[in-house]
Structure formats: structure tokens, C-alpha cells
Amino acid sequence: xxxxxxxxTATRVRALxxxxxxxxxxxATATPGLARQSAGPVLLVLNxxxxxxxxxxxxxxxxTAKVPTGDGPHELVVSTDGRLAFATNxxxxxxxxxxxxxDVATRTERKRLDVSPLSRPHGLAFAGGKLYVTAETNRLxxxxxxxxDRIDWMLGTGQGSTHMIxxxxxxxxxxxxxxxxxxxxxxxxxxxxxxxxxTVVPTGRGPEGFDVSxxxxxxxxxxxxxxxxxxxxxxxxxxxxxxxxxxxxxxx
Numbered sequence: 001x002x003x004x005x006x007x008x009t010a011t012r013v014r015a016l017x018x019x020x021x022x023x024x025x026x027x028a029t030a031t032p033g034l035a036r037q038s039a040g041p042v043l044l045v046l047n048x049x050x051x052x053x054x055x056x057x058x059x060x061x062x063x064t065a066k067v068p069t070g071d072g073p074h075e076l077v078v079s080t081d082g083r084l085a086f087a088t089n090x091x092x093x094x095x096x097x098x099x100x101x102x103d104v105a106t107r108t109e110r111k112r113l114d115v116s117p118l119s120r121p122h123g124l125a126f127a128g129g130k131l132y133v134t135a136e137t138n139r140l141x142x143x144x145x146x147x148x149d150r151i152d153w154m155l156g157t158g159q160g161s162t163h164m165i166x167x168x169x170x171x172x173x174x175x176x177x178x179x180x181x182x183x184x185x186x187x188x189x190x191x192x193x194x195x196x197x198x199t200v201v202p203t204g205r206g207p208e209g210f211d212v213s214x215x216x217x218x219x220x221x222x223x224x225x226x227x228x229x230x231x232x233x234x235x236x237x238x239x240x241x242x243x244x245x246x247x248x249x250x251x252x
Contacts, residue, residue, distance in 0.1 A: 042104075046076040046087055053087055053102055065107040069100040075164075077124040077131070078104070084146065086131055088121040095119045095137060099144070115151065118142060123164035128171040134162045141165050141176060155196065157185045166212050177207045184210060 042064075043056035051073060055065040070089025078085050085104055089096040089112075099113040099121055115121055119137035126132070130152075131144040139162055143153040155174075159181030166175045174187040174196075184207060186199045 044076060044078065044085060046073050048073060051089075053085065053100070055107055067100075067102050067107055067109055069102075069109070070098045070112060071096055073100065074122055075124045077126050079126050079131075079146070080129070084110070086124055086126070086133075088124055088133060090120055090122055096121065099131075099133065101146070111149075113144065115142065115144075123162075123176070125165045125167040127167040127169055132165050132167050132174070134165050134176060136161045136163060136179075139178075141174070155187065157181075157198075159183050159185055159200065163207075164209055166210070168212075175210065175212060177203075177210045179206050179208060182206065 041058050043058045045054040045056055046052075046069075047054060051069050051071055053067045053069055053073070053076070054063050055067075056063050069087045070091075071094070072090045072092045073087040074090040075088045076085060083104055085102040087100040087102065089098045089100060091097070097114060097116045097119050099115060100109050101111045101113055102108070103110045115133070115135070117138075118135035118140075120135060121133050122136050123134040123141075124131065129145075129147070131146065132141055133144065134141045138156075139159060140154050140156040141162060142151050142155075144150070145152045157176055157178060159176070159178035161179035161181065162176050162185070163179045164177040167173070172189045176185045176187075178185060181200075182203055182205055184201045184203055186201060187196045188199075189196050
């Protein structure tokens with residue numbers, strides 16, 4: 001599931017991975033579990049400074065619950081059935097190494113998953129019943145199985161500061177944005193093979209967020225200039241400075 005998101009700054013709060021109001025009703029409808037467990041649509045707001053996940057009634061703006069997370073939560077994703085929310089605890093001066101697993105129905109932290117020796121967990125995606133998370137320090141992403149309660153797979157990118165991640169529904173295509181690598185990594189799994197083919201596409205300087213078109217044909221990293229990668233050749237399109245700020249498909 002790709003969760004629509006945006007980021008904003010408010011007094012003492014930088015909310016990341018927020019479901020924008022315009023897309024909220026569609027999100028709640030498309031996520032039967034979340035709609036079923038609440039009286040209506042729910043806005044999930046991750047507060048980095050306060051280290052909390054807030055549940056907000058989008059109709060009234062009322063905060064109905066707050067759940068403590070680990071230090072410096074950066075990104076948020078919800079399981080396909082809407083039952084669990086996952087927040088990466090990136091840390092502050094001390095690098096973080098945990099993920100808060102939050103029960104949406106009870107509004108409680110079910111578990112704080114220790115992913116050590118992985119450090120600086122950041123980007124998240126949920127596909128095929130499993131959670132995918134980047135580890136910036138380790139230059140890799142990992143897969144967590146909620147049913148088995150363990151990390152069952154990892155794959156290195158070889159690129160500095162692997163920051164954000166996108167996984168298609170079939171789990172046959174994975175993309176990451178690598179900040180200090182100035183690149184987008186594209187991993188393709190042919191057929192039922194467990195071998196992955198990797199392509200590194202240079203981008204503008206310091207790519208953070210990116211988005212993928214609905215057909216999976218291209219991804220556009222959010223950098224100081226915009227670029228996109230065509231899936232037919234995975235080549236970088238020419239960069240052009242946008243006349244308006246680039247849309248943040250996935251937050252940094």
C-alpha cells in the first residue's frame with residue numbers, strides 16, 4: 001500500500017508521513033481494517049519532536065489519542081489491513097535502531113522492535129504482508145515479517161544514506177533513494193527467481209523523497225532539480241528546474 005503523505009512544520013511539531021485531508025477519505029475506504037476499527041476516517045500524524053503518533057479526527061481536527069514512539073520518529077506506514085502502524089525511530093544525536101509497532105484499534109504501542117545492528121531506520125513500505133525498511137547507516141534495506149516477528153531478509157544497496165523505499169504490490173520491483181549516493185537504486189526480480197537485478201541511476205544532488213507512477217513506469221526523485229527513471233531502460237531523464245516546487249510524493 002502506498003500511503004499518500006506530506007510534511008509540514010508547526011510549533012514544536014514537524015509532522016511526517018501525514019495522510020493529506022484530500023486523500024484521506026479514499027485512504028480510509030481503501031483500507032477496510034482501518035475504517036472498520038474506527039468510527040470514520042482517521043488522520044495519523046507522526047510528531048518528530050514530541051516523539052508521538054497522534055490520531056486525529058479529520059472532520060473536527062480533534063486529537064483523539066497520542067501514542068509514544070521511540071526517539072526521533074521520521075516515517076510512518078500502515079499495514080494493508082489497517083491493523084498496524086509502523087514508525088521508524090531514527091534517533092537524534094544518538095542513532096536510533098527501533099521501529100514502533102502500533103495497534104491502530106487500541107491506540108497503543110504493541111512493540112518497539114529492536115533492529116540492531118541496523119542503524120538509522122528511515123523509509124518504510126508495506127507489501128505482500130511484510131514491512132520493508134531502509135537503514136541509512138548500513139546502506140541497505142530489510143524486510144520484517146510481522147507474523148513471524150523477525151527480520152527475514154536484507155539486501156544491500158551499496159549506496160550512501162539509503163533513505164526512502166518503494167515496493168510494488170507483487171514485490172518484484174523495489175526502488176530506493178540514496179541521499180549521499182546521489183542516486184536511485186532499482187531492484188528487479190525476474191519471475192519467481194529469488195535473485196535480484198540491481199541498477200543504480202544517477203540523480204541530482206541529495207535525492208530524498210521520490211514517487212512512482214501508477215503503472216510503475218517511472219520514478220521521480222525529489223532533489224534540487226527533478227529527474228525520472230524510465231523502467232524500459234532505467235536511464236536518467238534530463239533534469240529541468242521546475243517552475244513550481246516539486247510535489248513530495250514521499251516525505252524525507
